[in-house]
Amino acid sequence: MELTQVKENTWVIEANQLIPLYRLDSRRCVLLDSGLLQEREELEETLAAAGLTPVGVLCSHAHVDHCANNGYFQEKYGTQIALTYPEAGMCASLLTLKCYFLTLSPGTVERESACMIHRPDVILPPQDGPFSFCGAEFRIIHTPGHSAGHICTITPDNVCYTADTLLSRALLNAKLPYNLSQQMALESREKLRKLDCRQYVMAHRGICPREEIDRLIDANQNLVRRRAEEILSLVDGPMTASQIDEKACTLYQLFTHKPRRSLRFERNVRFFIEYLVDTGRLAEHCQNGATYYSKT
Secondary structure, three states, X not given: OEEEEEEOOEEEEEOOOEEEEEEOOOOEEEEOOOOOHHHHHHHHHHHHHOOOEXXXXXXXXXXXXXXXXXXXHHHHHOOEEEEOHHHHHHOOOHHHHHHHHOOOOHHHHHHHHHHHOOOOOEEOOOOOEEEEEOOEEEEEXXXXXXXXXXXXXXXXXXXXXXXXXXXXXXXXXXXXXXXOOHHHHHHHHHHHHHOOOOXXXXXXXXXXXXHHHHXXXXXXXXXXXXXXXHHHHOOXXXXXXXXXXXXXXXXXXXXXXXXXHHHHHHXXXXXXXXXXXXXXXEEEEEEOOEEEEEEO
């Protein structure tokens, strides 16, 4: 993995996603997320090669590609783990983890993601503002939507880690962008316009300068609204969520033979259906005990 400087003491590790870190000194750092389980060994090697020990993880949210190594670092290095209340609750047990995976069975969640279970050392304050952690002064911005307790973190160098609040330019063709609440995600992205940071780091491999952030936010907002309209256009009569999901997978050519993937597609389509219901463009009604959706 490459270790790349963004600004002064703020760096990123170029893993499957970008994992920012803040160097406290020549030997210690704070990670902003801890990456995938499969990347653990390479992540440790990258830190060791730089002479760095992770004394803290200021975690953006409890998704498997962002916190899978929290508990491991905590146990091996005594790393302090910081999460918001909602994200800490998600990592409390297999059953709370299922709330994130939603459509996957408890057994599948256990086999694939038990590494996420841990208890953080620090609970982040529920309001935006400065936060002292491991001797450095960060700033926390609450951006729920992608997950219940998602945060963005601004380092002392005025670099904002947006985590999954924003997609990078390279991912603006995403077929089914995931957000637990599309409406809250839209609102959280608008908060980023007011930050005036020097650089913005997107988890999924993008760094954006201050001058371009408004255009990137606009593109993210337009992507979600465009996908919602595309899914709405598939509803040509009373349809179940599963019927809408099948049409969406055909439209976006999301063909798979793996139920674990198709169940994730179904979950993501459902979040768009819920957004369309809440914005008044789909109506719910029942037939033979099943829920059907129709255009209003």
